[in-house]
Amino acid sequence: MCPALADNNYRTSRTERPLSDRSLIPPCQAACPLRMEIREYVDLVAQGRIMEALQVIREGNPFSSICAYVCTHPCEEACRRNQVDKPIAIRSLKRFAVEFGGDRMVYATAETTHSEKVAVVGSGPAGMACAYYLRKLGYPVTIFEAHSHIGGMLRVGIPQYRLPRDVLDAEEQRLTQMGVEIRTNTRVVSLDLLFEMGYKAAFVTIGAHQSLRMGIEGEDNPGVLDGATFLREVNLGLKPSLGEKVAVVGGGNVAIDAARTALRLGASKVSILYRRSRTEMPADPLEVEQALEEGVEIIFLVAPVKITRKRDGKLVVTCVRMKLGEPDASGRRQPIPIKGSEFQWQVDVLITAIGQAPETPGDFRLRTGRGSTIQVDPVTLTTNRPGVFAGGDAVTGPATVTEALAAGKLAASRIDDYLQHRYPQVGKQARETLSGDLLPETIEMIRKVSRLEPPILPPETRAGDFKPVELVYDWIAAISEARRCLRCGMGAEILSQERCATCLTCLRVCPYHVPHLDASGTIEIPASQCLACGICVAECPAKVVILRKPYDRRHIDSELHHILKSAVESKAKPFVVGFCCQYGLFGTGALATLWRESKAGVWIVPVLCAARVESEHMLHAFEMGAEGVFIAGCGEQCARENTASWVQQRVEKVRKTLLQIGLEPERVCAFIPGSADEELGTKLDLFIEQIGELYLASTIMQEVKS
Ligand code: SF4
Ligand code: SF4
The missing domain is CATH 3.40.50 (Rossmann fold)
Structure with missing residues (x-):
C-alpha cells in the first residue's frame, strides 16, 4: 500500500460511523396526523427516485392517492421553508409521486391469521383505513356501507372535480383484493345483530352527514336545500334544479363545494353568504381562491334571518349585516348583528352549509355527547358498549380526511389489542421533534427559490364541468420543487466531543455560520439552523462531525x-x-x-x-x-x-x-x-x-x- 495514500482516519473513525438514523422529526412530519415521512419522500422525488418515493408514501398512508387530491396539508403550514419564502408544495409532490409511481397499480395482499371477525360500519376514510390495517393484521373484516360504493363523505360529499371517482374505485378494488368483504347497499340498524352474526368487534364510523339547521323562519320552504344532501344527490348522479341565482350560506369547505358545484350545474350567479370575514373562513384558502376565480361571489359579514317564498317560487332572503366582536370559544372573532342593517335579496335556491353532525341510530345504544358525537375513551377508542369502537367524524365531528385515516389506523390497533386481550400499547415517539425557528441571519443566507405550483385548468374551462381542476407536475417541475426542501432535522452533529480537537474548521467552512463555541468552549451545531449541506462533515480533520441521517x-x-x-x-x-x-x-x-x-x-x-x-x-x-x-x-x-x-x-x-x-x-x-x-x-x-x-x-x- 502506498504510504502517501494511507489514510488511517478512513479506515478507523470513518468505518466506525453509525449508519443509524439519528435525525429529528421535521415540523412537516410532526404536523401530519399520519406522521408521514415527508422529508424522506420529498428528497427521493428530488433525486428522481419516484418508485421509492411512492414506497415511503404508501408505508405511511396506503390511501395516499386520496390524500394527494384532498389532504388539507397541515404539513405545508408547518413547513420551515415558510420562514424563507413559501412552503414546499408537499401535497402536489405526493400527487406527482402517486401518479408517476403508479399507485393505482399497486396490488395489496393480506393473509388471514386470526379467526375473530370484525365489522366496520361505514366506509369513509376512517372505515377504509381500519379495514385495511385490520386485514394486514390478519383479521377477517367486513365493511357495511349503506350506499352502492364505499367512500362515505369522500364519495358523496366531495365533488368529482376535487377527487375523481376512479381513485376511490381503485381503493375499493384494492380492499377487495386484500380479502376485505364489502357489503354495499347494506344499512346496519342494530349492532346486536352484528354480534349475533358472529362478529367479535365492531368499528362504528358513520361520519357526520346530518346538516345543521340555521333555526330561522322559512328554512323549510321548498327551494331551501341543505348542503350535505345537495352534494350527495349530485355525487350520486342526480341533477337538482337550481334556476339562475343560487345563494350558499356558510364559510367552510362544504359551502365552497356547494357553490362551485352549483356553478357547474349551470347556475348563472352563485353567492356565498358568510357571517364573518375572510380571515375567519375555515375553508381551505386554495379552494376559496379557486371558487373566486371561477366567478363565485362571497359576501362577507352577512347572515340570513328569514326566508319567504314568493308565488313564482323565488325566495326572498332577509339578511342582516354583521360586525366582528371578541373571539368566541372557537378562537374566531364573534359576529354581532348590526341593528337596522337588514336587507332583502332574491334567489332561486338557497343552500345551507353551516356545519354537520353525526346521526347515530338509536338502536346502536351508543352514548353521545356534544354535537351528537359518539363518546369514546380517548386511549382505547371503546364506546359504552363492550367490543364496540368508534372513530372518524362520528366521534370528532367534521374533520379532515387525514385525521379520519389516522383514526381508522389507530382503531385497527386498538381492536387488535382488545381481541388479543392486551392492554393498549401507547407508543412512545422514538425520535425527538426538531424545534426552533430559523434565525433571521440564517434565513438571510438561504437562497430564495420560487415555489412551483402544479398546472390547473383555466377557470373559464373548469367551471363548465366536473373534470379534476388540479393537474400534475411534469418531472422537471416536480424535481425542481422538491429540491427546495431544507431537509430539516437531518443536519450535522458532533459524534464525539472527546475526539473533537476544537480546531474550528467547522466554524470556518460552514456557509451558514451555524457551528459555534458554547460557554464551555465546546463546539455546538444547533439542529434548528443546520441545512445538512455536509461541508463540515467532509472538512472536519478529526472526522467527528456526522450527518444525523445517513444517505440511506x-x-x-x-x-x-x-x-x-x-x-x-x-x-x-x-x-x-x-x-x-x-x-x-x-x-x-x-x-x-x-x-x-x-x-x-x-x-x-x-x-x-x-x-x-x-x-x-x-x-x-x-x-x-x-x-x-x-x-x-x-x-x-x-x-x-x-x-x-x-x-x-x-x-x-x-x-x-x-x-x-x-x-x-x-x-x-x-x-x-x-x-x-x-x-x-x-x-x-x-x-x-x-x-x-x-x-x-x-x-x-x-x-x-x-
Ligand atoms: S423544508 Fe422540507 S423537511 Fe423542512 S419542514 Fe419543509 S418539507 Fe419538511
Ligand atoms: S452541515 Fe453545512 S449547514 Fe450544517 S453545520 Fe455543517 S457546514 Fe453548516
Whole structure:
C-alpha cells in the first residue's frame, strides 16, 4: 500500500460511523396526523427516485392517492421553508409521486391469521383505513356501507372535480383484493345483530352527514336545500334544479363545494353568504381562491334571518349585516348583528352549509355527547358498549380526511389489542421533534427559490364541468420543487466531543455560520439552523462531525466500499471511479445511471450532493487501484451554497497529493456545470479516453523498465 495514500482516519473513525438514523422529526412530519415521512419522500422525488418515493408514501398512508387530491396539508403550514419564502408544495409532490409511481397499480395482499371477525360500519376514510390495517393484521373484516360504493363523505360529499371517482374505485378494488368483504347497499340498524352474526368487534364510523339547521323562519320552504344532501344527490348522479341565482350560506369547505358545484350545474350567479370575514373562513384558502376565480361571489359579514317564498317560487332572503366582536370559544372573532342593517335579496335556491353532525341510530345504544358525537375513551377508542369502537367524524365531528385515516389506523390497533386481550400499547415517539425557528441571519443566507405550483385548468374551462381542476407536475417541475426542501432535522452533529480537537474548521467552512463555541468552549451545531449541506462533515480533520441521517442505501462510505470491491474483483483495467450527484433529472444522476449500464470500466458512486465527497474518498479510490477519478455535480442548480468551490478545492488537494507520489494530476477532475450542460457527456467521455491513454502509457513504461 502506498504510504502517501494511507489514510488511517478512513479506515478507523470513518468505518466506525453509525449508519443509524439519528435525525429529528421535521415540523412537516410532526404536523401530519399520519406522521408521514415527508422529508424522506420529498428528497427521493428530488433525486428522481419516484418508485421509492411512492414506497415511503404508501408505508405511511396506503390511501395516499386520496390524500394527494384532498389532504388539507397541515404539513405545508408547518413547513420551515415558510420562514424563507413559501412552503414546499408537499401535497402536489405526493400527487406527482402517486401518479408517476403508479399507485393505482399497486396490488395489496393480506393473509388471514386470526379467526375473530370484525365489522366496520361505514366506509369513509376512517372505515377504509381500519379495514385495511385490520386485514394486514390478519383479521377477517367486513365493511357495511349503506350506499352502492364505499367512500362515505369522500364519495358523496366531495365533488368529482376535487377527487375523481376512479381513485376511490381503485381503493375499493384494492380492499377487495386484500380479502376485505364489502357489503354495499347494506344499512346496519342494530349492532346486536352484528354480534349475533358472529362478529367479535365492531368499528362504528358513520361520519357526520346530518346538516345543521340555521333555526330561522322559512328554512323549510321548498327551494331551501341543505348542503350535505345537495352534494350527495349530485355525487350520486342526480341533477337538482337550481334556476339562475343560487345563494350558499356558510364559510367552510362544504359551502365552497356547494357553490362551485352549483356553478357547474349551470347556475348563472352563485353567492356565498358568510357571517364573518375572510380571515375567519375555515375553508381551505386554495379552494376559496379557486371558487373566486371561477366567478363565485362571497359576501362577507352577512347572515340570513328569514326566508319567504314568493308565488313564482323565488325566495326572498332577509339578511342582516354583521360586525366582528371578541373571539368566541372557537378562537374566531364573534359576529354581532348590526341593528337596522337588514336587507332583502332574491334567489332561486338557497343552500345551507353551516356545519354537520353525526346521526347515530338509536338502536346502536351508543352514548353521545356534544354535537351528537359518539363518546369514546380517548386511549382505547371503546364506546359504552363492550367490543364496540368508534372513530372518524362520528366521534370528532367534521374533520379532515387525514385525521379520519389516522383514526381508522389507530382503531385497527386498538381492536387488535382488545381481541388479543392486551392492554393498549401507547407508543412512545422514538425520535425527538426538531424545534426552533430559523434565525433571521440564517434565513438571510438561504437562497430564495420560487415555489412551483402544479398546472390547473383555466377557470373559464373548469367551471363548465366536473373534470379534476388540479393537474400534475411534469418531472422537471416536480424535481425542481422538491429540491427546495431544507431537509430539516437531518443536519450535522458532533459524534464525539472527546475526539473533537476544537480546531474550528467547522466554524470556518460552514456557509451558514451555524457551528459555534458554547460557554464551555465546546463546539455546538444547533439542529434548528443546520441545512445538512455536509461541508463540515467532509472538512472536519478529526472526522467527528456526522450527518444525523445517513444517505440511506446510498451512504457514500458504504457505497464507495461496495463499488471499489466490485471494481477490484472484476480485475478489469483501467477503471475510473465517478462520484455523481443524484439530484436533478437531467443532471449527473441520470447520467450516472446510463453510464452504469453502458460504460465498461466506469464505476459510479451515487452521492447526495458533490460537496459531500471528501478528498479521502477520492484518494481511497486511487489507493484501491483506480486510474482516474471524477466528481460530477449540479453547479448553479445546487440547492446549497458554495458546492462548486468546495469540490474544486478538494480536487486541487488530491492533485497535489498525486503529484507528490508521481502520478499525473489530471487523473482527477471535477465537472460542475454552470447550468444544464448538454456537453457534459462529451467532456466526461474525453476524460475517460484520456485516462485510458495514461494507463496505456504507464503500462508501456513499466514494461520498458522491467
Ligand atoms: S423544508 Fe422540507 S423537511 Fe423542512 S419542514 Fe419543509 S418539507 Fe419538511
Ligand atoms: S452541515 Fe453545512 S449547514 Fe450544517 S453545520 Fe455543517 S457546514 Fe453548516
